[in-house]
Amino acid sequence: MKLINAITLSGFTLTAVAVYLLSYFPYIPVWPIFLTWACFFHLNGGNDKNQAFYSTIIHIELGAFASWLSALLVINNPLSGELANQLWAPILIAAVIAGLMRLGVFTQLSVTPAMIYGYASIWAFLSVPGSFNQEALLSLTFKNAVLAIGFCVVLGACAGYINSTMVALLCNLRTSKAKLK
Numbered sequence: 020m021k022l023i024n025a026i027t028l029s030g031f032t033l034t035a036v037a038v039y040l041l042s043y044f045p046y047i048p049v050w051p052i053f054l055t056w057a058c059f060f061h062l063n064g065g066n067d068k069n070q071a072f073y074s075t076i077i078h079i080e081l082g083a084f085a086s087w088l089s090a091l092l093v094i095n096n097p098l099s100g101e102l103a104n105q106l107w108a109p110i111l112i113a114a115v116i117a118g119l120m121r122l123g124v125f126t127q128l129s130v131t132p133a134m135i136y137g138y139a140s141i142w143a144f145l146s147v148p149g150s151f152n153q154e155a156l157l158s159l160t161f162k163n164a165v166l167a168i169g170f171c172v173v174l175g176a177c178a179g180y181i182n183s184t185m186v187a188l189l190c191n192l193r194t195s196k197a198k199l200k
Contacts, residue, residue: 025189029182037178046161051140051168055079055175056182058133068183075176078130080169082119082137087156087165089115089138090145094153140168 020028034053041049055075062078064071093108119138122128144164145151161167 020189020192022186022190025186029185029189033178033182033185046167047174048144048167048171050143051171052175052178054136054140055172056178058136059176059179059183062130062133064179064183065186068180071183072176072180074130075133075179076172078128078133079137079140079172081122081128082134082139083141083165083168083172084137085115085119085134086138086141090141090151090164091153091156094151094156137168137172140172141165144168 037052038049041047041052058079059071059075062071062074064075089112092111096104096107098104098107116135116138119134120131122134123131128134141164144167149155150162150164155162156164159166161170
């Protein structure tokens, strides 16, 4: 099978299965799974599945964890005064993002965009009404952004891995059949 056809068929099939199965679990957001799935291929998952799997999880989870800590610090602002209240969140978030960018000097953490995907995922999750509070952020449920997003990141990396494997199998079917003739 041609590569583009294998990509299309496996992407269609896995997307349909994922969306269908996740409809039974409304507390698991679908979008971070697809974001991670795409990141898996951004990190060379089509050629090096194992490296992409681990790199995707490490980068996105690190960004998500940093974001979760940021959210807790925003809620527990130690400063007082109108100006301090207005500046606390922007400066804190900017400092954490800058810190994540600096981690790019380490080879194992050199894919800064993937860390930012994780960071942004937490804030996207927290934009749902009722999610941005300390009780939710510290709960041991999927109302906790870091647990929900963390779980979705693993699912998305697994989906990318399965997708890459499916594409390879579909492409090799043609090669295998040709060898048999």
